[in-house]
Amino acid sequence: MMFETIENWALHAFADGELQGEEKAKIEALLATDAEARRLLEVIRQQKAALHKTFDGVLNEDVPQALLRSARHAPLARSWRGWAVAASVAAMLVGGVAGWTLRDFAGTSAVAEALPQRALDAFTVYGGEQRHPVEVNADEKDHLQKWLSKRIGVAFTVPDLSAQGYALIGGRLLPQGASPAGLLMYEDASKKRLVVYVAANAAQKDAPFKVEQHGPLVTCSWVEPSMIYAMAGPQSEAEMLPLAQAAHQGFDQKG
Amino acid sequence: MVHQDFASELVKEIPRLRRFARGLVSDAALADDLVQDCVERALVKQHLYDTARPLRAWLFAILRNIHVSQWRRNQHFGVMADVDGLEADEPAVAPAQEQNLSVTLITDALDLLPQPQREVLILISLEEMSYKEAAEIMGVPIGTVMSRLSRARSNLQDLLEKRGTTVLRVVK
Numbered sequence: 001m002m003f004e005t006i007e008n009w010a011l012h013a014f015a016d017g018e019l020q021g022e023e024k025a026k027i028e029a030l031l032a033t034d035a036e037a038r039r040l041l042e043v044i045r046q047q048k049a050a051l052h053k054t055f056d057g058v059l060n061e062d063v064p065q066a067l068l069r070s071a072r073h074a075p076l077a078r079s080w081r082g083w084a085v086a087a088s089v090a091a092m093l094v095g096g097v098a099g100w101t102l103r104d105f106a107g108t109s110a111v112a113e114a115l116p117q118r119a120l121d122a123f124t125v126y127g128g129e130q131r132h133p134v135e136v137n138a139d140e141k142d143h144l145q146k147w148l149s150k151r152i153g154v155a156f157t158v159p160d161l162s163a164q165g166y167a168l169i170g171g172r173l174l175p176q177g178a179s180p181a182g183l184l185m186y187e188d189a190s191k192k193r194l195v196v197y198v199a200a201n202a203a204q205k206d207a208p209f210k211v212e213q214h215g216p217l218v219t220c221s222w223v224e225p226s227m228i229y230a231m232a233g234p235q236s237e238a239e240m241l242p243l244a245q246a247a248h249q250g251f252d253q254k255g
Numbered sequence: 256m257v258h259q260d261f262a263s264e265l266v267k268e269i270p271r272l273r274r275f276a277r278g279l280v281s282d283a284a285l286a287d288d289l290v291q292d293c294v295e296r297a298l299v300k301q302h303l304y305d306t307a308r309p310l311r312a313w314l315f316a317i318l319r320n321i322h323v324s325q326w327r328r329n330q331h332f333g334v335m336a337d338v339d340g341l342e343a344d345e346p347a348v349a350p351a352q353e354q355n356l357s358v359t360l361i362t363d364a365l366d367l368l369p370q371p372q373r374e375v376l377i378l379i380s381l382e383e384m385s386y387k388e389a390a391e392i393m394g395v396p397i398g399t400v401m402s403r404l405s406r407a408r409s410n411l412q413d414l415l416e417k418r419g420t421t422v423l424r425v426v427k
Binding site: 009016018051056070237238 | 271298327
């Protein structure tokens with residue numbers, strides 16, 4: 001099989017309708033004289049026909065009702081399932097998550113909508129900072145915890161993500177409008193960073209766990225009656241979910 | 256809020272999303288789960304959709320990203336098919352019809368292709384995406400699309416020919 005040579009790329013491009021004008025004419029001329037080229041083209045066409053034969057039946061099947069319902073429902077009501085998938089990953093790791101998962105999400109506030117962006121902004125501004133990524137270093141963790149808890153007005157524990165391979169660098173205070181918010185920063189052995197944004201929840205309403213891709217960054221956010229949480233970093237979703245679960249569990253140790 | 260136009264355009268794309276998903280994963284139920292996750296994510300992210308670009312390619316990219324992250328996770332947990340094992344206890348399937356390109360043979364051969372080759376083949380040979388669209392969907396340069404594609408076609412052909420002769424030997 002001679003498919004892997006540079007010359008044959010043009011033949012693939014021809015078969016896939018990528019060639020125009022002179023380039024196309026060149027291949028047509030080659031095909032007129034070269035039996036091997038004709039054979040390769042035939043193989044490509046047979047493969048295409050075989051793939052269509054194998055998979056085209058799906059196009060004529062009735063679309064499952066569950067899929068149609070997903071597409072027609074409003075995202076927040078509908079996001080239940082996608083969110084539940086994420087949460088089920090979480091639930092495998094931690095018991096007692098039901099209170100977190102089985103809430104009524106109808107009243108999701110604007111806070112929840114804006115939350116991923118806050119974490120993204122924090123990551124963008126501080127995530128690449130070399131000399132001053134944080135105000136208070138990890139070696140003063142107890143102070144950091146007390147200080148941020150006091151400023152935010154909600155007592156919380158700084159989560160330990162070391163089991164997930166992330167060490168605390170430290171944290172800082174952030175303004176969120178005229179209110180204080182806290183930022184915790186973590187880093188893994190390859191210097192990949194992760195920020196965790198926390199603030200008090202003025203709305204006193206909770207919202208579903210949400211995972212979103214924003215270009216190269218992923219955010220995870222969730223809202224509890226007392227506090228709002230959002231994480232952001234260059235991790236994949238698969239990496240982020242266990243981190244979010246560990247953070248959720250860590251914060252929960254408060255009080 | 257779901258923008259109604261967006262939702263109805265999305266519904267129209269579902270059959271194509273289902274075929275694409277079926278090409279990526281052979282199990283029909285898993286493929287539909289992938290479509291469902293894709294639809295859900297598309298609705299959540301609809302504000303990020305650039306209406307100047309084709310909706311189908313945008314949806315394909317979402318579906319593909321979900322698939323790749325699930326695939327990586329499965330690979331991590333060792334759920335990947337054991338290629339050597341598959342070769343060893345090859346079932347004596349019915350003799351191949353039509354130049355070894357029966358549905359079963361194609362499905363089996365696709366399962367043996369490395370994931371990046373399988374996806375490029377499905378995107379271009381089945382879904383008839385342009386090289387440029389495929390490059391955007393997979394997040395790689397066009398040159399990578401072309402080299403993966405030629406390797407994928409070459410490997411697929413080798414697998415089909417090998418499988419075909421094996422089957423013939425068994426039948427004899």
